[in-house]
Amino acid sequence: MANRLTKIYTRMGDSGMTGLANGERVSKSALRIETCGAIDETNSAIGLILAEAEVPDAIRGGLTKIQHELFDIGAEFALPGHVAIRSDHVAWLEGELDRLNSALPALKDFVLPGGTRASAASHLARAVCRRAERRAWKLAEEAEINPELLRYLNRLSDLLFVVARAIAQSKSAPETIWQAAHKGGHDAA
Secondary structure, eight states: OOOSOSOSOOSTTTTSEEEOTTSOEEETTSHHHHHHHHHHHHHHHHHHHHTSTTSOHHHHHHHHHHHHHHHHHHHHHHSTTOOOOOHHHHHHHHHHHHHHHTTSOOOSSOBOSOSSHHHHHHHHHHHHHHHHHHHHHHHHTTSOOOHHHHHHHHHHHHHHHHHHHHHHHHTTOOOOBOOOHHHHTOOOO
16 A cells, blocks of 8 residues: 555645545535544544543444544545445444443433543543534535435444443443432522
């Protein structure tokens, strides 16, 4: 494989334009580029989870696989018409969701982000992934988007929530359950 990134800066983006993989030049503020950026943020947020030593190996391998797939998703957005994510990718995420969630106690209320550093990072990655999903759906309103890619992002955010809970449980970290204002006894101002 040839070295493709021999020089990191090109100065080609200095005018506010960037290139898609098909050579088309578009504004850096274009929705397609915003979506690519949100996918990149999701991948980086998953990197924060993986930087924590407390992540169980049974979760670490799956998150690394997902990071590779997020690069494939970025390629789909950067090259209109290219398809990399298929229904089997979504099915794998659903299998991981079922596997991890089966060992967790049932929820009756919302969980506040927190727990351990890795579980808090997982909650952050979930929120970032939801933003990427919103951007992708907005882009789907104006361009043809692979529907499996949209399903993938939805399942991934669900998985990141379950990962946060599974990591907290693996470290016996308590989960903080949301208390609505009327439950918590706060007086209205």
